[in-house]
Amino acid sequence: MEALRNPIRVLIVDDHFVVRAGVFNLLSGVADIEVVGEAEDGRQAVEEAKRCNPHVILMDLRLPHVDGVEATRRILAAQPEIGIVILTTADAEAEVLTAIEAGARGYVAKTSHKEEFLEAIRRVACGEAWLPPHLTSRLLAHFKPRPAAEALTSREQDVLTLLVRGWSNSDIARELGISVITVRTHVSHVLGKLGVSNRVEAILHAQRAGLVPLETP
Numbered sequence: 001m002e003a004l005r006n007p008i009r010v011l012i013v014d015d016h017f018v019v020r021a022g023v024f025n026l027l028s029g030v031a032d033i034e035v036v037g038e039a040e041d042g043r044q045a046v047e048e049a050k051r052c053n054p055h056v057i058l059m060d061l062r063l064p065h066v067d068g069v070e071a072t073r074r075i076l077a078a079q080p081e082i083g084i085v086i087l088t089t090a091d092a093e094a095e096v097l098t099a100i101e102a103g104a105r106g107y108v109a110k111t112s113h114k115e116e117f118l119e120a121i122r123r124v125a126c127g128e129a130w131l132p133p134h135l136t137s138r139l140l141a142h143f144k145p146r147p148a149a150e151a152l153t154s155r156e157q158d159v160l161t162l163l164v165r166g167w168s169n170s171d172i173a174r175e176l177g178i179s180v181i182t183v184r185t186h187v188s189h190v191l192g193k194l195g196v197s198n199r200v201e202a203i204l205h206a207q208r209a210g211l212v213p214l215e216t217p
Helices: 017-027 042-052 068-078 093-101 114-125 133-140 154-164 169-176 180-194 199-208
Strands: 008-013 033-039 056-060 083-088 106-109
Touching: 008 017, 008 042, 008 114, 017 033, 017 114, 033 042, 042 056, 042 068, 056 068, 056 114, 068 083, 068 093, 083 093, 083 114, 093 106, 093 199, 106 114, 133 199, 154 169, 154 180, 154 199, 169 180, 180 199
Parallel strands: 008 033, 008 056, 056 083, 083 106
Antiparallel strands: none
8 A cells, every 4th residue: 555655634524523523533643644624514524625635534424504425526526636435324325335426435434443444544545445344245235236338358357356455556566567557547447347437336346246256355
């Protein structure tokens, strides 16, 4: 996983003060992470994203005024480089899928341990996807893969298999002996052939459709 040189800037979005305070305290004192803002509804999240330009947003879905899915769409339309991690509850699988379709790169349960929060933030900040194994099995039950428009080449299949393992582009390039630019090209082709818009959807599609062994990062 490629590390950022500067601290990872994080925006926390949740309508409950106790949750925001808990996540803030959890991240306080972590050397490579800096909380740069908080928001309590979707409209405020969009404005705060513009103001503080975070690397990662921890986004609740059930927000007043503008929900988390719509806030995700608006933020990524203006700032597509931001990585959004959805904060989930036990019964939100369908909403999580909608958020992933909107561009979210990962999700964590609000009850997750500190280590999982940190790993999700670090991976998504580096452009990777984060799919926690204990949540993915439930999410897959709601995911309906589209028929692939075109068969993958053997090299694209290799890339997809490594994507499912949670590998970054640089890790895939080293493993396959190709350049990062070539990996990006393969990933773009994989997304197009599978009819998905991002790495997270590609991973879910691959597992649900049986394109790779059922495993999670």
